[in-house]
Amino acid sequence: MSLQIQMIGTGSAFAKTYYNNNALVYAGGFTLLIDCGYTAPRALHELGVSLEQIDAVLISHTHADHIGGLEELAFRYMYTFKRKIPLLLSTNLETILWEQSLRGGLENLAEDVTSLNDYFEVVALSEHTPTTLHPGLTVELLPADHIPGKPCYSVLLNGKIFFSADTRFNGPLLYELHHKGCTVFLHDCQLYSPGMVHATLDELLTLPKAIQQKTLLMHYGDDMPQFIGKTGDMTFIEQFKTYTFEA
Ligand SMILES: O=c1ccn([C@@H]2O[C@@H]3COP(=O)(O)O[C@H]3[C@H]2O)c(=O)[nH]1
Ligand SMILES: [Zn+2]
Ligand SMILES: [Zn+2]
Secondary structure (H helix, E strand, O other), X not given: OEEEEEEOOOEOOOOOOOOEOOEEEEEOOXXXXXXXXXXXXXXXXXXXXXXXXXXXXXXXXXXXXXXXXXXXXXXXXXXXXXXOEEEEEEHHHHHHHHHHHHHHHHOEHHHXXXXXXHHEEEEEEOOOOOEEEEOOEEEEEEEOOOEOOEOOEEEXXXXXXXXXXOOXXXXXXXXXXXXXXXXXXXXXXXXXXXXXXXXXXXXXXXXXXXXXXXXXXXOEOOOHHHHOOOOOOXXXXXXXXXXXXXO
16 A cells, blocks of 8 residues: 655644644545644645645644644634534643634634534544554554643654654664664754754764664754755655555
């Protein structure tokens, strides 16, 4: 089984020449959006992908470059498409996403619209539990070490493709996944050290050649072009380009 991944953005949170690091995953006619940052609606528009073509959206954590486009998605589905889109997220992100991020814009007491469930078909996922979304597409949330006290998840697709979302460098996890047969690592990459809340290029360069060869770097800053040729056996994933992987 093969699946396609198209980054609708590859930029870091404050990048200006790349859109937010969000991805479309195409598998057997099913389209999953991983993260929906504040640039996602514009990026999808530029790609000619309508919001209605997306079958489900999965959220890794509540930073704006990962959830800032959800208000538009919610309103468009409620008032234009008049249906709910599945929203996949960790159980412990449900309340946080509504109370701390979306409620201010989406709550409508006059119409008794008071929860995430009023807009979305919420699918709460347990970490470390593979869930089949469609024949040929399974997702598993892996807790990521991003901001202390703030839930964040990497995503494992079909047990083979690792999508880091936002995480500090976690060498042991990458080694473990490599040994378990993971074939692709899509990893966030902060170009300058120290990393603080993201994996840095220097840290990723400590990985063995066998893992680097499977690694595509994403969530990078505007000066990424200056680093081409300086990433060892790793390469930068390109925004808008569609990649096909066996998984
Ligand atoms: O403790 C913190 C919290 C945040 N930040 C910055 O804010 C950004 C938020 O989105 P992001 O997670 O893609 O990247 C983060 C960093 O660039 C930081 O440097 N240190
Ligand atoms: Zn981010
Ligand atoms: Zn983040």
